[in-house]
Amino acid sequence: MRIAEVGDLAMLQLPNNKQTIFKLEANREYQTHKGSVHHNDLIGSPWGRIVETHLGASYLFIPPTLHDLLRNTRRSSQIVFPKDIGYILLRLSIGPGTRVLEAGTGSGALTTAFAWMVGDRGRVISYDRRKDMQDLSRQNLERVDLADRVDFFLQDIAEGIDEKDLDAVFLDLPKPELYLSQIHEALANGGVLGTILPTTNQVAAYLSTIEKEDFDSVDVAEILLRFYKPVAERLRPTDRMIAHTGYLIFARRMHT
Amino acid sequence: MRIAEVGDLAMLQLPNNKQTIFKLEANREYQTHKGSVHHNDLIGSPWGRIVETHLGASYLFIPPTLHDLLRNTRRSSQIVFPKDIGYILLRLSIGPGTRVLEAGTGSGALTTAFAWMVGDRGRVISYDRRKDMQDLSRQNLERVDLADRVDFFLQDIAEGIDEKDLDAVFLDLPKPELYLSQIHEALANGGVLGTILPTTNQVAAYLSTIEKEDFDSVDVAEILLRFYKPVAERLRPTDRMIAHTGYLIFARRMHT
Amino acid sequence: MRIAEVGDLAMLQLPNNKQTIFKLEANREYQTHKGSVHHNDLIGSPWGRIVETHLGASYLFIPPTLHDLLRNTRRSSQIVFPKDIGYILLRLSIGPGTRVLEAGTGSGALTTAFAWMVGDRGRVISYDRRKDMQDLSRQNLERVDLADRVDFFLQDIAEGIDEKDLDAVFLDLPKPELYLSQIHEALANGGVLGTILPTTNQVAAYLSTIEKEDFDSVDVAEILLRFYKPVAERLRPTDRMIAHTGYLIFARRMHT
């Protein structure tokens, strides 16, 4: 039986899927939207039970998954969505030990997923030129105990990238075509470059440039995620869904 | 500059995205659909270059990504597709050190992704009652040097699961509702159970059972992946796409 | 140049696509959400111009299309959506002169489309057992001057259908499988039966029955409509979309 301990990340979840994540600390109280719970009542108790607030609201008490952490990233900008992140991980071949660079950092959802997957022997290098964004991202990473796997640089990659021989690079920038020579310098030959872009015009502009640069195997995709109402006798999709987050473009850096 | 070495997995890719993956060994010849290449000409040479076969066909020579490995899984059954695997990894919170169980093993695509992500300190436990399937899966895992992270059991999980306190479980079986008590025994309280099912009837049958068992936060989703022709001046989706692979169902094991 | 006349249906549309439809009558005032316009200022003026309310709001003044009429159906229940109606028209082979039956009437969106397309030599027969629904539908049809093409019956089709030899039948009922013998009686041999059902369970139940009855060529489909933001330099889908309205099932009545 698994027991919640001081320092663990904990999640309280309502039946409607509303979630809240926090760290367990002795002698504290946590305020939900529906009343408070005492950390001391959670610490030392088993995961997976129903917890009641002082107002009588019932929450499921569970450890957050990576998916939960990503959904609950505090944001001041559009984040990369989990449906896209899962696919990006496979395409960029992220795993224990990978050295991956991203620009820009943004609110840190993708940074979190990268840091999670590269493990303590991998490395995430994250460039952003906006201090407010990077500070938010760093806080998000610290909150989930993954900040020590990330090197944050408050710098525009247009000014160059110090790292060399990176396994993979991901760009979440409006005009990624402007940085292809810097990426080519930093990314290992044969490595993967991923990009996310919200508009078709940006994709077209990017494609017209990357085709001329030393990148190959260019690939464009979009992912749609449709949820169903999980009711056995009335199984059907939900009424509404996210129609668009961004187009994902992948390419391989050639040796030249 | 990265150099291909003996023992590395190598991939040759045509402009139309056709791929072939093999391991580099001294003094061997590799037969593509368009002529042969000598391993010795590849070993010691940089990744990311164009390689010509003896018949003059041009291939891009690159290290396969995890995505490439999954796409090229040798199969005798339907595999779990990369679009679904990426999302499953996030939902099941797979990462370095995770102990995850799957049943059945199938051809081993999901097994490969799990083994990749859990690293050398994690563990994949894979049950299948069909020897031919598990042998194929083991060969697939050996081919990509990940078999040592997997414990294969030629056994029906109906007969019970030896492991306890698992971080996550994934079921790719026609009637997952039959095994919920065994899963409840093996999965840590608060852990995640994932399932893939091809038909709506199976999803309905599963939901009607899991709602009564000690699982919570049940969630059903499907993922659609749409590729675009990567042509800057004529950007548009491809003509056809995969319309369906399976419905993904996730749930949390409660403490009881 | 086309001029708006007394008795015409008129539409006022805002740049954000918000629409309002009404009939032009002499000496009246129309109240929009953003101020009023005088009918007399619209009557005798050309369609397609910008009209200002007394509060200075600008509306495009145009005749409503069939699509506009359907979108603006007053409803007390879920209506059949335009994306589905267009396809239903083709599958049921509706056109000038067609005799089509629907049950239930609902709020009358599909009734409106049928009445529009069958012309003054066709006929729409509409059964509903709920008086409030049928009254609403009749009002909707009267509002758009199409009620004289529809025969409304306040009756459950379980009690039988008076008409024979119908060209097509459409069912928007929770358990259409209960009425297949009545439909078989009323529908011409070779005619088309269409159905809309919101859940997969209903589709499965319907399929299991219709396969045993004298219907053939059964076909199930769903339609997804995705809008784009119509901005030349930033072309991209809207953020959200309708994920589900219903499954459409079509079949041909056999001769027996």
Next chain:
Amino acid sequence: MRIAEVGDLAMLQLPNNKQTIFKLEANREYQTHKGSVHHNDLIGSPWGRIVETHLGASYLFIPPTLHDLLRNTRRSSQIVFPKDIGYILLRLSIGPGTRVLEAGTGSGALTTAFAWMVGDRGRVISYDRRKDMQDLSRQNLERVDLADRVDFFLQDIAEGIDEKDLDAVFLDLPKPELYLSQIHEALANGGVLGTILPTTNQVAAYLSTIEKEDFDSVDVAEILLRFYKPVAERLRPTDRMIAHTGYLIFARRMHT
């Protein structure tokens, strides 16, 4: 009971949905892929029965719907697909009596749907500059007895459109933005202009022009149609689907 008569369009359909359409004529033989049937055995017999070829293959004998006619349009170019045509009909407000213009004619699938819906008091005007295309389209319309509702012009609309005050116009041309002044002349004020374009670049180019011309309420959409295997106990989408046909753009002609 409905009886097939000389001159009727007839369809033979296999269980796998393969269809063939022909006109019933006395004393003829029809050759299917699986043997022949005699017209005389079909004429005077009821619709909706199973017919056997001389080789013993079983076909369902039914009158084709509009949807069947569209699917079976003989083509030498990409046709507009039924999923899109249904929606176009609603957006362009096509119905009995409508006068609608299309350019280019193409293989005639959309022409067929328009001719069907406008009835004998409406009119379809169809421009194409390619004689081979228009001849094919005319043959397709003659085959389904709808050619007398269509005026074919072998002419580029760049040279001007003779008709005025049209209810609706639909363009299926690579660069519709080149013809907006001609359309503006020909289309009634307040009328609807529809367009289909396969690439995002074309949509962007069109939007950038139409925004400056006297058109309003511009709207871009795409439609996805997903079929299900119609099996009660194993309900699920088909494995593959059409991923893209074209983007649909609609606009209203302003009065100026």
